[in-house]
Amino acid sequence: MVWARVSLWAICVLRVALATVYFQEEFLDGERWRNRWVQSTNDSRFGHFRISSGKFYGHKEKDKGLQTTQNSRFYAISASFKPFSNKGKTLVIQYTVKHEQKMDCGGGYIKVFPSDLDQKNMNGKSQYYIMFGPDICGFDIKKVHVILYFKNQYHSNKKPIRCKVDGFTHLYTLILRPDLSYEVKIDSQSIESGSIEYDWNLTSLKKMEKTSAESRTWDQVEGNKAQDWEKHFLDAGASKQSDWNSELDGDWLQKPPYQDGLKAEGIDKDVWLHREMKSANYLTQYDLSEFENIGAIGLELWQVRSGTIFDNFLITDDEEYAEQFGKATWGETKGPEKEMDAIQAKEEVKKAREEDEKELLGGKFRRHNSHFSRFHRQGEL
Secondary structure (H helix, E strand, O other): OHHHHHHHHHHHHHHHHHOOEEEEEOOOOHHHHHHOEEEOOOOOOOOOEEEEOOOOOOOOOOOOEEEEOOOOEEEEEEEEEEEEOOOOOOEEEEEEEEOOOOOOEEEOOEEEEEOOOOHHHOOOOOOOOEEEEEEEEOOOEEEEEEEEEEOOEEEEOOOOOEOOOOOOEEEEEEEEOOOOEEEEEEOOEEEEEEEHHHHOOOHHHHHHHHHHHHHHHHHHHHOOOHHHHHHHOOOOOOOOOOOOOHHHHOOOOOOOOOOOOOOHHHOOOOOOOHHHHHHOOHHHHOOOOOOOOEEEEEEEEEEOOOOOEEEEEEEEOOHHHHHHHHHHOHHHHHHHHHHHHHHHHHHHHHHHHHHHHHHHHHHHHHHHHHHHHHHHHHHHO
16 A cells, blocks of 8 residues: 555656646746746836735745736736647646735736737737636626637637636636647636537537538549549448547448449539548647647736736646646645635724724713813803
8 A cells, every 4th residue: 555655656746747837937036027027018008017915815925926006007918938839738827816906897817829929019919829817897797718719710618617706816727638628727626628619619610611621622523533533432331430420520421323434523512421521620620729839928908906916827738737836836825815814804803893992982072071061161151
């Protein structure tokens, strides 16, 4: 049993050691963060950031992060890193956000950009690959955005994902996998998952790609000889494969009988073969979970009431590493943060009660003096 535990621990350590960390930021080196993060100067009215752990925290130094400082402002700041492609790899994006000002209307999301981002001129029109995180405005909007850039368009997850609305620090995690599955976590708990193809309303795009590919294939085939056309049909003895999906691959059709010399144009255009359709993997050709030139992360958002703190940024290819990083940061300070908030709340209640008592005593004293003054004046009369 002991050896089994040691072996399991060794495997976990090895896996974390093999993880690729593309970007990690905890703001633990004082003002040196300014050497890594670039404030956009595209608009002189952009709000400014400072490093702060807030009014309450779990650890004064570890909980320091980028804090918005001015009300009713747009914000734009970013950090670059060595460009990479996540093709064929899992992509994990994670960070913490704390709305200690009790957000009424504003964004708490991050954006991941291509490496050619012009950081000094970053603004709301700057192209991004991924937008992820909470957005709150009034009673209606309390959602987690998951927006992906695909074929020159931005596509939002069609599933409603509710964000946290209290004033504590929360851990947000997005996982995009090579098999086109995804997962959204809040505070290390999975709150949504599924297929990128279906949860982003991309079946219509798939049909468009399929129609276009079919048209191209048909045009190529029409000019071929009859003996060449034969390879575009299922053999009469072929059996239906177990992974055949009629909705995605079309109806299963056997090779139709025909006479030698039959021309391609004599074949019904709706008859297609498994090999042709199976090889045309349209979504893989333009894979939603793959981005070729990831090179920057940033905050580009609007806030009515400032005070939000962003911290513990992470981009990696390993889900286990992200889980361990979350435990070592947010996991260590979430409890003490709530304890400090509770202590401050009690102190505020106590202070308010004392002020009320002083005001009450002051009122009684004023009324007593007023009565004495009237009595004294009456005595003089």
